[in-house]
Amino acid sequence: MKITAARVIVCCPGRNFVTLKIETDQGLTGLGDATLNGRELAVASYLNDHVIPCLIGRDAHQIEDIWQYLYKGAYWRRGPVTMSAIAAVDTALWDLKAKAAGLPLYQLLGGRSRSRVLVYGHANGRDIEHTVDEVLRHREMGFLAIRAQSGVPGLDKVYGVGHGGFYEPADGSLPSEHDWSSEKYLRHTPALFAAVREAVGPEVHLLHDAHHRLTPIEAARLGKALEPFHLFWLEDATPAENPQAFALIRQHTTTPLAVGEVFNSLWDCKALIEQQWIDYIRTTVVHAGGISHLRRIADLAALYQVRTGCHGATDLSPVCMGAALHFDTWVPNFGIQEYMPHTEATLEVFPHDYRFEQGFMHCGETPGHGVDIDEALAARYPYQRAYLPVNRLQHDGTLWSW
Numbered sequence: 001m002k003i004t005a006a007r008v009i010v011c012c013p014g015r016n017f018v019t020l021k022i023e024t025d026q027g028l029t030g031l032g033d034a035t036l037n038g039r040e041l042a043v044a045s046y047l048n049d050h051v052i053p054c055l056i057g058r059d060a061h062q063i064e065d066i067w068q069y070l071y072k073g074a075y076w077r078r079g080p081v082t083m084s085a086i087a088a089v090d091t092a093l094w095d096l097k098a099k100a101a102g103l104p105l106y107q108l109l110g111g112r113s114r115s116r117v118l119v120y121g122h123a124n125g126r127d128i129e130h131t132v133d134e135v136l137r138h139r140e141m142g143f144l145a146i147r148a149q150s151g152v153p154g155l156d157k158v159y160g161v162g163h164g165g166f167y168e169p170a171d172g173s174l175p176s177e178h179d180w181s182s183e184k185y186l187r188h189t190p191a192l193f194a195a196v197r198e199a200v201g202p203e204v205h206l207l208h209d210a211h212h213r214l215t216p217i218e219a220a221r222l223g224k225a226l227e228p229f230h231l232f233w234l235e236d237a238t239p240a241e242n243p244q245a246f247a248l249i250r251q252h253t254t255t256p257l258a259v260g261e262v263f264n265s266l267w268d269c270k271a272l273i274e275q276q277w278i279d280y281i282r283t284t285v286v287h288a289g290g291i292s293h294l295r296r297i298a299d300l301a302a303l304y305q306v307r308t309g310c311h312g313a314t315d316l317s318p319v320c321m322g323a324a325l326h327f328d329t330w331v332p333n334f335g336i337q338e339y340m341p342h343t344e345a346t347l348e349v350f351p352h353d354y355r356f357e358q359g360f361m362h363c364g365e366t367p368g369h370g371v372d373i374d375e376a377l378a379a380r381y382p383y384q385r386a387y388l389p390v391n392r393l394q395h396d397g398t399l400w401s402w
C-alpha cells in the first residue's frame with residue numbers, strides 16, 4: 001500500500017486543530033492529530049515542509065520503519081513539535097493498517113483488555129460552592145470520576161476555571177497574563193476538597209490538576225493536606241523537568257501522583273516510572289510520538305505498576321481521542337482516560353464512532369480509529385492565532401508556570 005499523497009488540514013471550529021491526512025494507491029486514507037495548543041503552525045510546517053516529502057512513495061504498512069526514519073533521520077530528536085508531527089504520521093498509518101485489515105484499531109494492538117474505558121470529567125467552579133454544584137452535576141451525568149478545579153479567593157483567573165460555559169484556555173492574539181499566588185491556592189484547595197468529598201461521598205473518584213505551579217515542598221504540603229479526601233490523583237504537582245522533585249513529594253504523601261501530558265517521549269518518563277515516583281503517566285497519542293511510542297511508554301510503566309491516564313483535553317482533537325480510546329481498550333495497565341467533551345462545532349467537523357455512556361467510553365468497531373474529517377466543513381473555519389496564557393506572581397510580577 002503506497003503513500004501517494006499527504007496533506008495538513010488546519011481548522012478552527014471554535015479552537016485550532018491540525019490534522020494530517022495520508023492517501024494511498026489503494027484508495028484508503030488515514031488520519032492523525034498534530035495539534036499543539038498555541039504552536040499549531042509550527043507542527044503544520046514541520047509536516048508540510050520537512051516530513052511529507054519523505055513519505056511519498058513509501059509503503060504505508062511500514063509503520064515502525066517510518067517512525068524510526070522520522071525520529072532518527074531528523075538528527076534533532078524529540079521535542080513537542082517534532083514528536084507531534086511524528087505522532088500524526090504514526091496515527092494515520094495505524095488507521096490505514098487497520099482499515100486495510102478491516103479491523104478496529106484495538107484489534108491490531110492485541111485485542112480488547114476491557115469491556116469499556118473509565119473516564120473522568122471536568123467540574124470547574126468560580127468558588128467552592130459552585131464547584132461542589134458542578135461536581136454533583138457531573139455525577140448526575142454519570143461520571144464516576146470527576147476532576148475538581150475552582151477559582152481561588154483573591155485571584156482573578158486560574159487554570160481550569162472558565163467564565164461561564166465551555167472552558168478553552170487558549171485566547172487572544174497575544175498570551176493573556178494571569179496573576180498567581182501559590183499561598184492563596186494552598187490555603188484554598190484543601191477546603192475545596194473537604195467540601196467536595198463531604199458533598200459527593202466516598203465512592204466518586206476525585207482528581208485535581210495543580211498544573212505545574214508548585215515547588216516540590218509546596219506540592220508535598222498539598223498532597224499531605226489532601227490525604228483525608230482520598231484523591232484518585234494529584235496531577236502535575238510540580239514542573240517535571242527535574243524528575244527528582246517527585247522523590248521529595250513522595251517522601252511526604254501517599255496521595256497518588258500523575259504527570260506527563262507535556263512529555264513527548266519515553267525519555268521524559270523513564271526516571272519517574274523506574275523510580276516509582278509517580279502512579280499514572282499522562283502521555284497520549286498526539287504529543288508522545290503516536291501509538292507506536294505510547295505503547296513503549298505503557299510497557300515500561302507496566303513493569304513498575306504505573307498505569308496510563310491519557311491526556312484528553314479539548315485542545316487534542318477527536319482524532320486523538322478516537323485513537324486513544326482504541327489504545328485504552330487494549331493497554332493492560334490502563335488507569336483512566338481524561339474526557340473533556342468537544343463542542344458540537346468540533347464534533348461536526350470530526351465525525352466519529354466513539355461514545356460516552358454512564359461514566360465510561362466505548363471506542364467503535366469501525367475499521368481504523370473510527371474518526372474522520374469533513375474537509376469542506378473544516379475549510380469554513382480558518383485558523384485563528386491563539387496562545388495559552390502566562391502566569392505572573394501576584395506580589396511582584398515574576399513570570400511563573402501557567
Ligand SMILES: O=C(O)[C@@H](O)[C@@H](O)[C@H](O)[C@H](O)CO
Pocket residue numbers: 037169209211235261312313314315338388
Ligand atoms: O489536564 C488537563 O486537561 C490540562 O492540563 C490541559 O487542559 C492543559 O491545560 C491543556 O491541554 C493545555 O493546552
Ligand SMILES: [Mg+2]
Pocket residue numbers: 209211235236261
Ligand atoms: Mg493537566
